[in-house]
Amino acid sequence: MSLTRRQFAQNTLSALVTYSLLDMLIARDALAGDARLLAAKWIKDLNELSQDVTGKKVSQIEWQKKVDSLFDNVDLTDTLKFLDFKKLTANIKYRDQGALSLKAKLPEVDGLPTNLVFGHQVFALTKDRSVVPHGHNNMATAFLILKGSFRGRHYDRLEDDGQFMIIRPTLDRTFHAGEHSTVSDHKDNVHWFTATSEQAFIFNVHIMSVDPDIENTGRVYIDPNGDKLSDNRIRAKRVSFGEVHKLYG
Numbered sequence: 001m002s003l004t005r006r007q008f009a010q011n012t013l014s015a016l017v018t019y020s021l022l023d024m025l026i027a028r029d030a031l032a033g034d035a036r037l038l039a040a041k042w043i044k045d046l047n048e049l050s051q052d053v054t055g056k057k058v059s060q061i062e063w064q065k066k067v068d069s070l071f072d073n074v075d076l077t078d079t080l081k082f083l084d085f086k087k088l089t090a091n092i093k094y095r096d097q098g099a100l101s102l103k104a105k106l107p108e109v110d111g112l113p114t115n116l117v118f119g120h121q122v123f124a125l126t127k128d129r130s131v132v133p134h135g136h137n138n139m140a141t142a143f144l145i146l147k148g149s150f151r152g153r154h155y156d157r158l159e160d161d162g163q164f165m166i167i168r169p170t171l172d173r174t175f176h177a178g179e180h181s182t183v184s185d186h187k188d189n190v191h192w193f194t195a196t197s198e199q200a201f202i203f204n205v206h207i208m209s210v211d212p213d214i215e216n217t218g219r220v221y222i223d224p225n226g227d228k229l230s231d232n233r234i235r236a237k238r239v240s241f242g243e244v245h246k247l248y249g
Contacts, residue, residue, distance in 0.1 A: 040109040042074050050117035050207050053140060060140055060184035067142050071180040092124055097249030099123040099131045123202040125195040132244045133192035133224045135165060138217040141206040142182045148200025150175045150193045157189035165222050165236045223247060
């Protein structure tokens with residue numbers, strides 16, 4: 001019994017020292033570096049997945065599944081610190097139409113590649129402003145809601161004759177902070193996000209020329225409120241950047 005009491009005392013003392021040290025580290029913000037490493041880890045994982053899809057090691061749909069799974073485990077608090085969100089969004093001037101694009105400079109962290117396969121930005125919007133409806137040519141993209149809420153709509157792109165796009169709705173719901181979605185040429189190619197809170201922010205990831213064998217890459221803007229067809233399809237007219245922002249920005 002004497003040995004057990006001594007072990008108990010040692011364990012208790014060790015725990016008290018550990019908790020005291022943890023309190024001191026938190027007070028001094030000494031754990032910020034660890035949070036940055038955790039956020040950098042998922043950026044590194046995302047870059048590796050992006051290399052896999054451009055290298056055709058995984059399909060675009062498989063990339064979407066893996067990125068969605070990765071985003072399921074992202075710590076939003078760590079991510080906001082990693083992006084230096086407060087500094088990035090201080091004193092910004094929102095656009096009257098559409099989304100303001102902010103370039104987030106990622107901090108240098110050991111093990112994090114400096115030349116990322118994907119591009120990234122933060123979209124900033126006020127209530128009722130939109131990341132306007134558009135499809136993608138030879139792109140894979142992902143959205144992570146950083147703050148606020150959105151109405152998010154997705155459509156499958158079924159046909160395209162250069163003037164009209166045949167689409168079918170696949171998703172229409174509210175997205176809150178921490179939620180996410182993905183897009184590829186093969187699934188949910190068209191999306192449209194409208195801010196439903198006073199201010200709202202999205203972290204956007206985009207891979208251009210996801211298939212290196214195809215030259216054409218970029219956005220294709222549409223008016224999704226087109227003629228209703230059978231089987232829940234819509235005949236959506238292709239429009240210009242200016243036109244779509246006048247309609248839905």
